[in-house]
Amino acid sequence: ADPVLAAKLSRNLAMVKHRRGDIEAGFAHADRAVRQIESFSGDHRERLSDALQMRARLQRDLGNWNGALDDLVRARELARTSGEGPRPVLARSEANLAATYLVGGDFPAAARHMEAAEALWYALGRESSPDALSNQQNLAVVLDRLGRTEEAEHRFQRAIDTRLARQGHSGALGAAKQQYARLLIVQGDFERAEQLLVAASDMMARFVGSDSPDYAASVLISGELARARGRTEQASALFTVAGDIFRGRLGDNHPFSLFSDMSLLLLEPASPTLDEQLAAALERMEAFGPAGRSFIAQGLCERSVVLFELGDFTMAASTAEDCLASRKALALDGWRLDEARLLKALAAHAGGAPGRSEEAIEGLYQRLSDLMTPAHARIDWFERAMAQSGLLDD
DSSP: OOHHHHHHHHHHHHHHHHHHTOHHHHHHHHHHHHHHHHTOSSOOHHHHHHHHHHHHHHHHHTTOHHHHHHHHHHHHHHHHHSSSSOOHHHHHHHHHHHHHHHHTTOHHHHHHHHHHHHHHHHHTTOTTSHHHHHHHHHHHHHHHHTTOHHHHHHHHHHHHHHHHHHHOSOHHHHHHHHHHHHHHHHHTOHHHHHHHHHHHHHHHHHHTOTTSHHHHHHHHHHHHHHHHTTOHHHHHHHHHHHHHHHHHHHOTTSHHHHHHHHHHHTTSOOOHHHHHHHHHHHHHHHTTGGGGHHHHHHHHHHHHHHHHHTTOHHHHHHHHHHHHHHHHHTTOOTHHHHHHHHHHHHHHHHTTOSOSOHHHHHHHHHHHHHHSOTTSHHHHHHHHHHHHTTSSOO
16 A cells, blocks of 8 residues: 555565566566656655666666666666765665676776775775675676786675675575686686585575576586586586576576577587587677677687687687687786687697797797696697697697
8 A cells, every 4th residue: 555665565576586587577576666666756766766776687687788777877867866975875876887787798887886886885884785795796706807816806705704704694695606616717726616616506596596597607607617627527417407597597598598508519529510509609699789798708719719629720710819809898808818819829820820929829828827727628728739739749
């Protein structure tokens, strides 16, 4: 009977449905909340801002990128004009806009808005609140992709320690652990990454559900760990489970579903058929718009590896160049750029095309080995490919 309470209930139901991975039902509740609040008389800018932010998160997961940004820009303006000084609704609006830029691959914009949100949480004295810690975790993800890995590690560890001390086990703590694990996999800290992922999977199953996208993300990253260790059969089983959950919750053409499928494909030996399948997967990701950009960049480097193994060095070099250009356009740095540079240089050398000197290629390889780890399967592949090209001793 109380319209304000009914709108609040619709918004909160939308949040629960979103966390459970029931995106369409969540959007229906969020849309109802927005329409209910818009019908109220009086000033309800903060309440409307919160409802718009919830609807935007669901639109983003449904693939409606422009609709999500429209809602978030409007939500931020409502929050900004609803009062004076730092307020939680303004901090949340900055963080949610940032998270959408993160998904869309605009990492510098994401970092700017996350840092603005962080400043607001500190000004409010709520830097250890759940919302502030979620923003800190997302900022750590962005900093890692921008090549600021040490800062990212510090933020991940602080978020994990604070969540555990203040709230104990939760889905949010599981998310922090799985995000940190992905960074540790690249660095070769496999044992610690595995410990984090086991704990994350348990928490996601308990608090979010074993059929949720959040749980599937833990399974997917566990597959990446198995692949990095060279455990192909284990990786195959994990990628299959993750893909099944993503498709069931988000649809066949969502980037998470397509990336799971692509990860599974990449466990197969190189063949012309595999290359065709990868090309088709990348084309399908293009259709998803900005949210597919990061996956496309990674997929291009993976396809370059396949083309190299097929002996099509000219196409391998060209595809590696596309990967490098895509990663630069996303403002990525660190090992991600060096991987693409080394792929391009190695393919050009193997094909007899002019390019970097042997000394420069060996320098790139050494730098990438230092940034990742010699134990990583990708570094092992580079070592074998360079030996095949006469750049390293067998």
